[in-house]
Amino acid sequence: MIFGKKKFLAAVGDFEKAAGARDGEAAERAFAQLYQAAEKAGDAEFREAGPRLAALLPSVPQGPRAAVAVVTGACVERGADPSACAPAIFAGARAGFEAAADFCARWAETGGGELPEPDDELTDEIIGRTGEEPAIGWFTLPQWEMACVAMLGHRSVRRESAGTAELLALAERVTEASGHEFKCLTYALRVLDDEPLVVLHRETGTGYVLRMTGIGDNFQLHTLLAGVLIGGQHVPGDAPSAQEVAVCRDAPGQVPTQGSFNLAGPDGAWIFNEGTPSDIPVVDGARLLVLDPPPYRRGWPAGRFFPGMPGDLVLDRVLDEAEAAEWFAKVQPAKG
Structure with a gap:
């Protein structure tokens, strides 16, 4: 019988002893005790x-x-x-x-x-x-x-x-x-960390170099992009609220949000929100993403695919006109 406040660690010790002795029955008993004690550890x-x-x-x-x-x-x-x-x-x-x-x-x-x-x-x-x-x-x-x-x-x-x-x-x-x-x-x-991301906004002809970390899916990426680019007044549109952005970084919970873009690859094909940032093709050492106008309004719960994984998207710099033009030369027109 285990007494005291540290029943969980005592059960771990019993499990270690049983495993070392290759005593299957004792290990099973110790693990059951360990599992039960974990509730109050x-x-x-x-x-x-x-x-x-x-x-x-x-x-x-x-x-x-x-x-x-x-x-x-x-x-x-x-x-x-x-x-x-x-x-x-x-x-x-x-x-x-x-x-x-x-x-x-x-x-x-x-x-x-x-x-x-x-x-x-x-x-x-x-x-x-x-x-x-x-x-x-x-x-x-x-x-x-x-x-x-x-x-x-x-x-x-x-x-x-x-x-x-x-x-x-x-x-x-x-x-x-x-x-x-x-x-x-x-x-x-497939989660990427410190991953360079070049984003081209087709309507304005502007480009941006960002860095993404800990982003579980493209729904999360989409909201963070809107927060950085629309919220930062780099491109036009309706910016997500501070809370919508926060839950995609490290705040708990989910809140409703609306899509701001249509995500596309350099070949013009859609990059679906249901996928992951690893779906974005790499061009010249960086993942290259094009933002087109959304073909229809779409909403979803803003948040993180992995609630315990903090995510971030940081704007490193805005491309000058010549740099943006060089990147746009690498992309194809949008596909329907």
Whole structure:
């Protein structure tokens, strides 16, 4: 029986001992106790527990490993060092997606048909068809996605972590094989930081050099662009309110907003709000975006795709007339 205020850390200690002794039953009991104690744990306990749990991940069996990863992610959300926790989380996620890719291949080889959802119940029939390790890989993907997104909410992790490109490729491979979209994970892996962005406003013939960081989707980018360019009186239009811009940076919540532009690439094709800034093509070392008049009025809740990820868009400078003309020479007319 655990007494005292630090039940969570005591349960972490019991889990460490059980994992070290490879005592599955004791580890299961300790993890259940750990999970229950987490409800009343304080931030200091979460800060200490995160790296300890992350260090255990390689030694935890495949099935419960993803559940431990989720708790580790919760620790990071409560203040644990994300850089200390992320490598083990990403390694486990890569292994999970590799197993899931094998699951999709074996499913197709054994008759195909509609795949079970990753959050469905794992049955003996499914294990018999694909094998245990591939099946566990498939059915733990939602947990790995949750744990990875908790890590990727931190700029330090996005900057430092190796293997994220490999993880993105694996997630895209599984999506192609299964038709199941792991949108939160793939969007988080595509987030850009300190990324140069050249923006051309076609109506006025003006151009701007900006820098974007931590922007989860193009809805968020759209509102921030309007705040910087219309709110800064660089281009005409109705500027979003201070609150609409704030919730796209770091303020909590969502507020209604209206679109100000139609986003387009240098080929004139639309860049959809539903996509990510990584969809914007790179031209001469910078992502190049053209702003056209909106073809219709469209509204959405201004905010962040990842509520815990601060975003920013900074205007570095306004292009002079000659520079803007050089960039406009690289773009095609707008496409309907």
